[in-house]
Amino acid sequence: MSTVADNKPAEEPDFQKMTLDTFMKMSDDERSKLSATARKKWIKLEKKAQDKSRKEEEARERAAAENAARLERAKQIKIELDLSLPPAKQLKIRDLSKYVDQRVKIYGWVHHLRTDGKKLWFIDLRDGTGFAQIVLTGEMCMTYEAATLYREAAIAVYGKWVKDEKGRAQGTFPGYELAADFWELVGPSCADIDMLFTKDSNPDILMNQRHLVLRGSKASSVMRMRSIITHCFREHFFDRGYTELSPPTLVNTQCEGGSTLFNFNYFEDDGYLTQSSQLYLETGIAAVNDCFCILPSYRAEKSQTRRHLAEFHHIEAERPFITFEDLLETIEDLVCDVIDRVGKKMESDMDTFLRASGGKPIPKLERPFLRMTYEDAVKYCREHGIYKDPETKEHFEFGDDIPEKPERQMTDEINRPIMLIKFPASLKSFYMQKCDDDKRLTESVDLLLPGVGEVVGGSMRMWDMDELMEAYKKEGMDPAPYYWFTDQRKYGTCPHGGYGLGLERFICALLGIHHIRDACLYPRYRGRIAP
Numbered sequence: 002m003s004t005v006a007d008n009k010p011a012e013e014p015d016f017q018k019m020t021l022d023t024f025m026k027m028s029d030d031e032r033s034k035l036s037a038t039a040r041k042k043w044i045k046l047e048k049k050a051q052d053k054s055r056k057e058e059e060a061r062e063r064a065a066a067e068n069a070a071r072l073e074r075a076k077q078i079k080i081e082l083d084l085s086l087p088p089a090k091q092l093k094i095r096d097l098s099k100y101v102d103q104r105v106k107i108y109g110w111v112h113h114l115r116t117d118g119k120k121l122w123f124i125d126l127r128d129g130t131g132f133a134q135i136v137l138t139g140e141m142c143m144t145y146e147a148a149t150l151y152r153e154a155a156i157a158v159y160g161k162w163v164k165d166e167k168g169r170a171q172g173t174f175p176g177y178e179l180a181a182d183f184w185e186l187v188g189p190s191c192a193d194i195d196m197l198f199t200k201d202s203n204p205d206i207l208m209n210q211r212h213l214v215l216r217g218s219k220a221s222s223v224m225r226m227r228s229i230i231t232h233c234f235r236e237h238f239f240d241r242g243y244t245e246l247s248p249p250t251l252v253n254t255q256c257e258g259g260s261t262l263f264n265f266n267y268f269e270d271d272g273y274l275t276q277s278s279q280l281y282l283e284t285g286i287a288a289v290n291d292c293f294c295i296l297p298s299y300r301a302e303k304s305q306t307r308r309h310l311a312e313f314h315h316i317e318a319e320r321p322f323i324t325f326e327d328l329l330e331t332i333e334d335l336v337c338d339v340i341d342r343v344g345k346k347m348e349s350d351m352d353t354f355l356r357a358s359g360g361k362p363i364p365k366l367e368r369p370f371l372r373m374t375y376e377d378a379v380k381y382c383r384e385h386g387i388y389k390d391p392e393t394k395e396h397f398e399f400g401d402d403i404p405e406k407p408e409r410q411m412t413d414e415i416n417r418p419i420m421l422i423k424f425p426a427s428l429k430s431f432y433m434q435k436c437d438d439d440k441r442l443t444e445s446v447d448l449l450l451p452g453v454g455e456v457v458g459g460s461m462r463m464w465d466m467d468e469l470m471e472a473y474k475k476e477g478m479d480p481a482p483y484y485w486f487t488d489q490r491k492y493g494t495c496p497h498g499g500y501g502l503g504l505e506r507f508i509c510a511l512l513g514i515h516h517i518r519d520a521c522l523y524p525r526y527r528g529r530i531a532p
């Protein structure tokens with residue numbers, strides 16, 4: 002018995018599966034093998050598609066011609082600065098509020114542009130000190146520069162800073178706007194600016210475009226906050242009588258173990274990027290007493306986590322003639338005082354801060370900080386179902402390193418700052434002073450903050466020469482390149498201690514930023530060295 006299918010030409014494709022695109026790509030020979038009905042149907046569809054694409058092409062050509070004509074017309078329109086008007090004082094946006102009803106000139110970048118008809122434009126202008134609504138009217142909206150004005154162009158605007166009658170103007174001074182009488186283009190932008198990324202683009206795209214992302218209100222607020230926070234650290238140190246020193250960051254010694262050292266060819270020698278300025282800072286105490294530095298440190302961290310960078314800014318301090326208890330109080334004083342200072346500086350700019358932090362106010366930290374020994378942390382983990390290996394439910398034992406994840410889980414559960422103290426010597430760096438009452442332990446401290454985890458690492462420093470020589474040996478370190486560090490123990494040694502605070506982690510804790518890369522201008526982590 003024959004079927005309909007049997008009557009089709011043998012090579013005829015399955016109509017259900019064939020697409021118009023497949024048909025349009027077929028040669029005449031291939032088409033001739035289709036049944037007459039099918040060929041007719043596909044030819045009709047092909048013609049329809051061709052008509053549509055021709056119409057689209059014509060529309061594009063018409064639009065291009067209209068645009069060219071519009072630009073030609075725009076070229077004929079010239080606006081001029083009216084010299085009979087009162088002189089305009091050049092200002093930054095942040096200072097505008099003092100100049101209501103006066104004629105001013107401001108420079109900035111077009112943050113946002115909206116048109117309300119051909120002859121009424123609103124520009125949100127940004128100059129990095131604030132945002133101001135600009136109103137352009139009449140021919141000011143019709144020049145060639147206006148027709149080719151895109152977001153991020155740099156412009157200069159002259160006009161009167163006035164109350165916005167409709168009260169709709171946003172920006173740094175809501176309810177006020179600049180009624181422009183003249184404007185000029187300083188540096189044009191390009192039409193592709195809106196296609197480069199959106200705020201929801203994936204992090205890699207956003208990092209590739211970091212130089213432009215930084216202009217956004219959130220990223221620029223974080224950078225401004227970072228500057229304020231850094232300033233508050235300096236204020237704290239100067240207020241407490243510290244001297245700022247600048248140790249080298251190209252070094253030939255390690256400080257925090259070989260596994261995270263970046264090495265490079267330093268002319269004829271081997272060099273490292275410093276992991277910490279601590280060893281050099283220690284040599285400063287006999288020169289200037291309490292001292293600090295704010296410099297980059299480098300770690301070749303293999304793992305990519307939301308709190309690890311390859312380059313971070315390290316706030317480090319050293320103090321002579323102190324006890325371990327003094328050190329703990331010093332760290333507590335630093336963190337609380339800096340948070341207070343930041344809070345006070347931000348009082349007048351709280352809106353910007355809240356925008357940057359995603360609405361979280363600066364946390365108030367309860368003093369004194371909880372102090373917990375390493376031994377008690379192991380006990381806490383055992384009693385609260387925080388496992389060394391969650392799969393096998395293996396418990397932590399004394400001597401185990403408590404890695405980042407369980408440490409953060411414990412901190413988040415306790416939900417207040419924890420000073421984790423007295424770590425076993427086997428887990429810590431060679432230079433740490435041992436506890437008098439238990440030589441297995443060190444006079445060491447990590448400050449853990451909820452949400453971020455470890456923000457500060459510090460310790461008392463080994464100050465006995467023989468003990469230090471023994472420590473080099475135990476770590477398999479050649480003491481020769483450390484002669485200047487060892488000499489501190491030879492010429493007037495003394496008990497001393499210090500700490501290092503990761504600026505970016507601190508910023509994350511303070512502003513509620515989830516990922517550390519967002520606290521940096523141009524973050525460096527594995528896989529990212531540009532831009």
Ligand code: 4AD
Nearest residue numbers: 277279300309310313317456457458499500501503
């Ligand atoms: O605990 P760490 O490794 O201590 C030291 O480097 C000491 N030499 C500091 C000193 O006593 N002067 O690092 C101190 C702090 C950490 O608590 C953390 O905040 C930050 O530096 N840190 C990092 N931040 C971002 N990315 C990394 N890869 C970091 N490694 C350390």
